[in-house]
Amino acid sequence: MGLYSETIFPWLLDKALGHPNIMARRRALVSGAVGEVLEIGFGSGATLPFYDRAKVSSLTVVEPSQGMNRRAAAGLAQSPVPIRSVPCAGEQLPFEGGVFDTVVCCLTLCSVRDVGQVLAEVRRVLKAGGKFLFLEHVLSDDPDRQRWQHRLNPIQKIVGVGCNLNRPSAHLVQAAGFQLEPLPAQEVEYAFGALKTLTPLVMGAAIRV
Numbered sequence: 001m002g003l004y005s006e007t008i009f010p011w012l013l014d015k016a017l018g019h020p021n022i023m024a025r026r027r028a029l030v031s032g033a034v035g036e037v038l039e040i041g042f043g044s045g046a047t048l049p050f051y052d053r054a055k056v057s058s059l060t061v062v063e064p065s066q067g068m069n070r071r072a073a074a075g076l077a078q079s080p081v082p083i084r085s086v087p088c089a090g091e092q093l094p095f096e097g098g099v100f101d102t103v104v105c106c107l108t109l110c111s112v113r114d115v116g117q118v119l120a121e122v123r124r125v126l127k128a129g130g131k132f133l134f135l136e137h138v139l140s141d142d143p144d145r146q147r148w149q150h151r152l153n154p155i156q157k158i159v160g161v162g163c164n165l166n167r168p169s170a171h172l173v174q175a176a177g178f179q180l181e182p183l184p185a186q187e188v189e190y191a192f193g194a195l196k197t198l199t200p201l202v203m204g205a206a207i208r209v
């Protein structure tokens, strides 16, 4: 629970990921959420304003970082939908199986300790036919870019508190037994200057079959 990971990094992340490009993509992602919704890796709550009361009956958010939960706390009172916040990690969700219509994951699969276990948990808690909505930066399809992503990953893991530049998250979702709907945005870049090369974004919806 160091000063960097619990105080400085949450602040930095809000600055870096508050970019209008990212906010527009968060809005698009969350617009697909319906019914009983779970969001994993809620961070400081940047997606919260985009949940639609007309479509979402309740929102449960999970986040293991105390620093993130502290930053999110003030926004919870302004939630447009009924919300409960559970301080835990996605690898071990304290919920019954088959209870959520939608699970949302925004720029989080890159950072979880065990992505296979998180996806297994997402699958377990979703109802059959439920949707997993994800927005992630991923391993590029381009070999030159991949080389840089692998090279810089050890540094990114330190600076980004466990964030990986080189996770093929969309492929991992498919491998976890979901049926991918056509992805609305693949290999879309965000961030600035040279960082663009390192962070192609994928946004998708996957059905729990």
Ligand SMILES: C[S@@+](CC[C@H](N)C(=O)[O-])C[C@H]1O[C@@H](n2cnc3c(N)ncnc32)[C@H](O)[C@@H]1O
Pocket: 013, 017, 040, 041, 042, 043, 044, 045, 046, 047, 062, 063, 064, 065, 068, 088, 089, 090, 091, 105, 106, 107, 108, 111, 112, 113, 114
């Ligand atoms: C890059 S931030 C994104 C936060 C937020 N989703 C957003 O869009 O701003 C990644 C988040 O994943 C959280 N995280 C890290 N490991 C996790 C885990 N095992 N389960 C759930 N969330 C985790 C981090 O604490 C952090 O809040």
